[in-house]
Amino acid sequence: MAHELCTNQMECRTSQxxxxxxxxxxxxxxxxxxxxxxxxxxxxxxxxxNQIVWGLPHVFAVLLIVAASGALNVASIGSVFGKQVYKSRxxxxxxxxxxxxxxxxxxxxxxxxxxxxxxVAMTHYNFNSIFAWNMIFYNGFFAIVGLYLITLMDxxxxxxxxxxxxxxxxxxxxxxxxxxxxxxxxxxxxxxxxALMAPMFVVMSFAYGLAVxxxxxxxxxxxxxxxxxxxxxxxxKNLLAIFVGGSLYFTVVFHLTNMYFAKQWEFxxxxxxxxxxxxxxxxxxxxxxxxxIPLILLFIPRSNDAKKMCFCFAAPLLxxxxxxxQMYVTIIGxxxxxxxxxxxxxxxxNFFDGVIQSYSPTVYEWLLGMGGVxxxxxxxxxxxxxxxxxxxxxxxxxxxxxxxD
Amino acid sequence: MNxxxxxxxxxxxxxxxxxxxxxxxxxATVAPGVLLYGVAHSRAPEEGASGSKRWGMLIDTTKCxxxxxxxxxxxxxxxxxxxxxxxxxSQWIRKLNIRxxxxxxxxxxxxxCQHCENxxxxxxxxxxxxxxxxxxxxxxxRHSCIGCRYCMMACPYKARSFVxxxxxxxxxxxxxxxxxxxxxxxCVQRVDRDETPACVEACxxxxxxxxxxxDLKDPASEISKALKATSxxxxxxxxxLNTGVRYQGI
Amino acid sequence: xxxxxxxxxxxxxxxxxxxxxxxxxxxxxxVDLPRLEKGKGDKCVEDTQxxxxxxxxxxxxxxxxxxxxxxxxxxxxxxxxxxxxxxEKSGSVAASKEDFCAACHSYASVxxxxxxxxxxxxxxxxxxxxxxxxxxxxxxxxxxxxxPGESK
Numbered sequence: 001m002a003h004e005l006c007t008n009q010m011e012c013r014t015s016q017x018x019x020x021x022x023x024x025x026x027x028x029x030x031x032x033x034x035x036x037x038x039x040x041x042x043x044x045x046x047x048x049x050n051q052i053v054w055g056l057p058h059v060f061a062v063l064l065i066v067a068a069s070g071a072l073n074v075a076s077i078g079s080v081f082g083k084q085v086y087k088s089r090x091x092x093x094x095x096x097x098x099x100x101x102x103x104x105x106x107x108x109x110x111x112x113x114x115x116x117x118x119x120v121a122m123t124h125y126n127f128n129s130i131f132a133w134n135m136i137f138y139n140g141f142f143a144i145v146g147l148y149l150i151t152l153m154d155x156x157x158x159x160x161x162x163x164x165x166x167x168x169x170x171x172x173x174x175x176x177x178x179x180x181x182x183x184x185x186x187x188x189x190x191x192x193x194x195a196l197m198a199p200m201f202v203v204m205s206f207a208y209g210l211a212v213x214x215x216x217x218x219x220x221x222x223x224x225x226x227x228x229x230x231x232x233x234x235x236x237k238n239l240l241a242i243f244v245g246g247s248l249y250f251t252v253v254f255h256l257t258n259m260y261f262a263k264q265w266e267f268x269x270x271x272x273x274x275x276x277x278x279x280x281x282x283x284x285x286x287x288x289x290x291x292x293i294p295l296i297l298l299f300i301p302r303s304n305d306a307k308k309m310c311f312c313f314a315a316p317l318l319x320x321x322x323x324x325x326q327m328y329v330t331i332i333g334x335x336x337x338x339x340x341x342x343x344x345x346x347x348x349x350n351f352f353d354g355v356i357q358s359y360s361p362t363v364y365e366w367l368l369g370m371g372g373v374x375x376x377x378x379x380x381x382x383x384x385x386x387x388x389x390x391x392x393x394x395x396x397x398x399x400x401x402x403x404x405d
Numbered sequence: 406m407n408x409x410x411x412x413x414x415x416x417x418x419x420x421x422x423x424x425x426x427x428x429x430x431x432x433a434t435v436a437p438g439v440l441l442y443g444v445a446h447s448r449a450p451e452e453g454a455s456g457s458k459r460w461g462m463l464i465d466t467t468k469c470x471x472x473x474x475x476x477x478x479x480x481x482x483x484x485x486x487x488x489x490x491x492x493x494x495s496q497w498i499r500k501l502n503i504r505x506x507x508x509x510x511x512x513x514x515x516x517x518c519q520h521c522e523n524x525x526x527x528x529x530x531x532x533x534x535x536x537x538x539x540x541x542x543x544x545x546x547r548h549s550c551i552g553c554r555y556c557m558m559a560c561p562y563k564a565r566s567f568v569x570x571x572x573x574x575x576x577x578x579x580x581x582x583x584x585x586x587x588x589x590x591x592c593v594q595r596v597d598r599d600e601t602p603a604c605v606e607a608c609x610x611x612x613x614x615x616x617x618x619x620d621l622k623d624p625a626s627e628i629s630k631a632l633k634a635t636s637x638x639x640x641x642x643x644x645x646l647n648t649g650v651r652y653q654g655i
Numbered sequence: 656x657x658x659x660x661x662x663x664x665x666x667x668x669x670x671x672x673x674x675x676x677x678x679x680x681x682x683x684x685x686v687d688l689p690r691l692e693k694g695k696g697d698k699c700v701e702d703t704q705x706x707x708x709x710x711x712x713x714x715x716x717x718x719x720x721x722x723x724x725x726x727x728x729x730x731x732x733x734x735x736x737x738x739x740x741x742x743e744k745s746g747s748v749a750a751s752k753e754d755f756c757a758a759c760h761s762y763a764s765v766x767x768x769x770x771x772x773x774x775x776x777x778x779x780x781x782x783x784x785x786x787x788x789x790x791x792x793x794x795x796x797x798x799x800x801x802x803p804g805e806s807k
Contacts, residue, residue, distance in 0.1 A: 042583045044569040049492035053554040053567060113552015113567060113584030116768070120549050124532040131531035131555050187525060187644055188561035339563050341516070341640055342503050342655070349516070350490040351499040353563065357492075454725030538725055546722050547772050575774045577734050582772030597727050 013223075017385055024378035031371020034364040035110040043113065046365050051357040052335050057111040059327045060369030063208065064104030064376060065138070065179055066201055067323070069172040070209015072097035072145060075152070076172070077239075079165025085232050085393070090161075092220075092389040093213055094149040096380060097172075100212065101141055103376030107368055130181045137175040144168050153387070176205045183330065190267035191334030196257070200250040207243035208323040211316035214240065216380060218312035220390060228312060229393060237311045241298045244319055247326075248291045263343065270337050270356070271329065278333035281325045290322010332359055448599075459522075459541035459649065460591055461621040462605070463628050463637060464514060466654035468615035471513040474500060476616065479607030480517075483592055485576040495566035495581075497589040498604055503655075512655065515604065515616075518543055518564040518589035519640065520649030526556035526565065526588075535586075541621075541649050542591050550585040557586060561641050564588045591618075621649065689758035694739040700730050710736075733769065738777040747775040 038045060048055040075094050078087035086093075109115055122139075125132045148168045151161040180201025186192040214236055221228050255272065258264040269275075271282055294315040336357045341347060347354035383389060448455070480498045481488040490496065498517040504510070520543045526535045527543065534550035537543050545556075545565075557565045565588040572582050578594040581587050592602035600606070605618040619628035638655055639648040699706050701713075713731040720726040729735050740748050740755040749757040749770050756775075760767050 042570045043567065044493055049569070050495070050557070050566045051492060051563075053557040113554070113586070114550065115552075117549070117551045120532050121551050121553075124549055126530055126533040128528045129531045129555075131529060131553065135531060182555070185529070186559050188559055335558070339561060341501070341562065344506055345503040346506055347501055347503050349499050349501045351496045351563065352492060353499075353501055353516075450727040450729065452726070453720070536723060538723070540725070544722070548718060548722065571771070574776070575772065577737065577774040577776075577778040580772040580774070585772070593725070597725055 017381070020381045021378065024374050024381060027370050027374030028378060030367040031106070031110065031374060034367035034371070035115070038111075038364055038368075039115065045362060047359055047361045048365070049357075051352050052332060052359040054331055054335065055359060056332075056361040056365035057107050057368040057372075059324065059331050060372045061104045061107040061111070062179065062182075062331065063323055063327045064100050064107070064372050066176060066205040066327075067208040067212050067320075068097045068100035068104060069141070069176045069179075070205035070207065071100055071213050072168060072172050073206055073209055074213050075148070076165060076169040079148075079162050080169045085235055088393050089213075089217070089391040090165075091149060091152045091387075092217065092384075092391055094145050094152060094168075095383050095387075095389055096213055096216060097145055097209070098142065098149070099376045099379035099383065100209075101138060102379055103372040103374070105138055106375045107372035110368055110371070130178055130185050134175075134178045134182065137171070137178050140171060141175055144171050173202060176202045179205075183334070188339060189334055189337070190264060190340065191271075191330070191337055194254065194257075196250065196254050200247075200254060203243065203246040203250055204323065204326065207240065207247050207319055210236070210240050210243055211319035211323070214312055214316040215320065217391065218316075220384060221312075224390070232393065233311050237298050237315075240316060240319065241295060244291055244294055244298075248287070251286065251291075251326075263340075266340075267337055271333055275333065275336075275356070278329050278336065281333070282329045285325020286322050286329055288322075289318050290325060294318045294322070448597075454538045454540040454542070454597075456539040457622060459621045460520065460596060461541070461619065461628055461649040461651065462520075462591075462602075463617045463631055464650065464652050465615045465617075466512050466514045466652055468613055468654075469513050469515065470613065471502065471511070473513070473611075473613065475607045475611050475613070476500075476515050476604035479603040480589070480592075483576070483595070483603035484579045484590075485574075485581065493567075493569040495568060495587060497564075497566070497587070514652060514655070516562060516564070516640075517604070517650065518591075519562050519646070520589075520591060522647035522649070524646065525559040525561065525644075529555045529559040531555065538593075542593055542596070543588075544590055544593065545586055545588065547580065547582065547585045547587075552584040552586065554586060560588075561644055561646070689762045690753075691755055691758055692740070692742050692753070694755070696739055699739075700735075733773055734778075737773075737775065741775075741777050746777075749775045 046055065071093055073093070074086050075090035075097075077083050078085075078090045078093075109118060112118070121135060125136070127133070144164070145168055148161065148164045151157045151159075151164050177198040180198035183192040184194055184197030218228070255268060258268045271278055273279060275282075297315040297318070298311065336359060338347075338352075338354050338356065341353070477496075477498050477500060478488070480486065484497060486495050486497060498515050500513060501516045502511065502513050504512075520537075520541055522541065524535070524537055524543050527537055529535075531553060532549045532551055534546045534548075535543070535556045536546055552567070554567055557563075557567060565586050567586050568581060568583050570583060575581055579590075592600075592604075595602060601609075601618040605616040608614065608616045617628045617631055619626040621629060621632075623629060632651065635653050637651040637653040639646070639651050701709075706713075714733055714736075717728070717731040718733070720728075721732065737748050742748065742750070742754045745751050745754055748755045749767070752758060752761055754775075756767060756769075
């Protein structure tokens with residue numbers, strides 16, 4: 001068994017590999033087309049405007065970036081907390097983290113009003129800005145996780161993997177804290193402006209990142225016709241359940257707190273009761289598809305064969321979809337709700353003051369957003385093909401451990 | 406504004422420019438280091454904005470008419486805005502109609518960049534393009550704006566707009582272009598030659614006198630005296646941003 | 656792995672060839688030097704040779720001074736450049752390829768993004784060469800680079 005796992009079986013199926021590359025390539029080309037079109041004509045072609053200033057591309061970008069730091073968690077559990085099952089998955093986890101971050105950043109950069117000035121963003125930092133800190137965290141993440149990957153995959157440097165793993169772990173906590181704080185630090189808007197944003201994003205990143213990892217892992221195993229060990233599967237299932245539960249917990253606390261503050265009632269009513277698409281996205285997308293249903297799938301007793309499907313693929317896939325809904329509600333719902341300039345007053349103007357702003361993304365926003373997913377997909381497919389990222393379990397040692405667990 | 410008064414204004418501009426030049430040459434040749442033009446209350450071109458001033462505005466909502474749009478029109482003309490009001494069009498100043506939900510009392514007022522002392526847009530800007538000048542005017546440096554729009558997320562007054570389309574034929578004094586964020590500048594090009602912002606000028610010229618512009622740090626200025634004599638508020642005072650624009654009558 | 660290395664080598668070769676081809680293109684095609692329209696007035700605010708080399712530094716320096724500090728000298732302001740150098744024909748410095756800025760910059764293939772925001776034509780109410788007030792202030796162009804607007 002161990003011998004089988006050591007050979008990289010992807011090598012043999014070149015035509016299918018090329019097909020995957022083509023698929024990813026087409027999606028990325030679509031994003032480039034959108035980028036050059038927007039670069040020429042301006043954002044007038046998008047559904048974004050002076051009210052919804054961050055749109056669909058940002059939903060994709062933030063989801064990918066948050067999932068990136070979460071995907072690294074599998075490696076951290078191995079290196080920092082010393083769990084053998086996760087150690088053997090550390091390289092795949094690190095690589096996925098880099099691919100996800102690259103995808104997310106690509107969207108973020110391609111959506112800038114002046115992407116040609118990216119060099120300005122890399123050379124001028126306003127250290128009061130959490131956004132500037134994010135850029136430092138993102139760049140540092142590439143460097144640190146890249147180094148971490150080297151220590152994991154080079155036999156001579158293996159000893160360094162633990163200390164570097166520690167640095168990577170704390171760096172990723174910082175990164176997600178900073179990403180959540182992009183919203184948490186916005187004092188102006190009812191939907192943000194909360195210290196809870198940072199820890200909530202951290203917990204959600206655990207869930208989304210692990211979900212992406214599990215989907216990729218399941219795909220790789222299926223591609224190679226290998227069955228994931230029952231014990232490994234059970235561990236990851238439980239871990240995902242904890243993270244999904246944690247995300248739900250933070251969501252509940254966030255909204256309960258808001259419901260306690262009279263000044264936040266209008267906003268809560270908007271998200272929870274009569275916000276149209278945002279209310280649907282919240283209850284159906286974030287809570288049901290991203291939370292409740294995956295938990296049921298993870299815990300409902302099933303026959304052995306069905307379990308495999310649900311644990312490793314369906315449940316994490318739903319968590320990712322729920323993550324998309326959550327980001328949509330957080331980012332776009334938070335802007336659609338009008339700013340309160342004069343409490344206790346009804347406000348109107350011809351600049352859309354006091355109205356719930358509608359947002360309908362155009363094809364360009366979809367192309368940009370999907371392009372980020374495409375970049376991640378492409379990088380992952382190439383990396384998995386070129387290097388040995390396939391998790392390799394030493395089942396003899398595992399069995400020994402399981403008896404003591 | 407009628408054609409004649411406009412012409413007069415242009416002439417007075419030229420006169421002022423001429424006087425300034427004269428003062429400058431005199432200052433440079435007669436007594437270097439002595440600010441002769443300081444007496445005339447105008448600053449020399451090379452002097453720059455000073456922290457001893459803070460520009461501010463007082464808006465009297467009781468004098469602001471519900472249907473009146475004069476300040477908005479003047480702003481659009483001065484700064485070269487299209488004046489269109491679609492969701493993607495820039496508006497630097499806009500008229501708000503507010504109705505007290507409990508008393509039905511209706512008021513109208515202009516809303517513009519409040520030129521905060523602690524501006525959230527400046528705090529959040531990753532590149533430092535959003536900036537506050539020494540004299541308190543909050544500006545966007547388009548040379549380093551990357552168009553991320555985080556400042557628009559952060560502004561409590563919705564004062565900023567993003568330029569969604571390529572622009573041509575800008576006012577040479579007011580550069581603006583696609584992909585950058587922009588907002589009211591207090592007509593900095595006018596303030597720097599000792600004039601008031603276009604909106605204030607139009608409001609006064611048309612006899613409404615609802616807006617006063619001036620130096621908040623100068624106790625003798627009209628605005629300081631007016632602020633001392635009456636009760637005024639800043640919008641969203643709960644955020645403690647210490648806005649440069651204040652309202653009376655709300 | 657070996658296949659990958661071959662691919663990379665091939666790609667690198669392509670890039671190298673493409674790069675050298677574009678770099679040598681103007682020379683190979685024998686493009687004429689740009690012919691510049693003469694500006695208004697007797698001479699430029701600085702020596703022509705100096706301007707050719709340093710106009711971008713002067714402009715960038717002036718831009719930060721004006722934008723961030725509110726220093727409004729006119730000697731090195733872009734607005735004043737436009738007022739003198741706008742073409743007689745198009746009324747602009749960058750509307751057509753023969754216009755002052757565009758002619759050189761397209762020849763040198765240096766992309767300008769001034770005109771995304773700045774007007775390429777003089778304002779209607781501005782009189783060209785109004786006062787030349789800046790000239791009285793700075794004695795040397797280099798001085799003005801080193802010490803922004805403090806020589807009084």
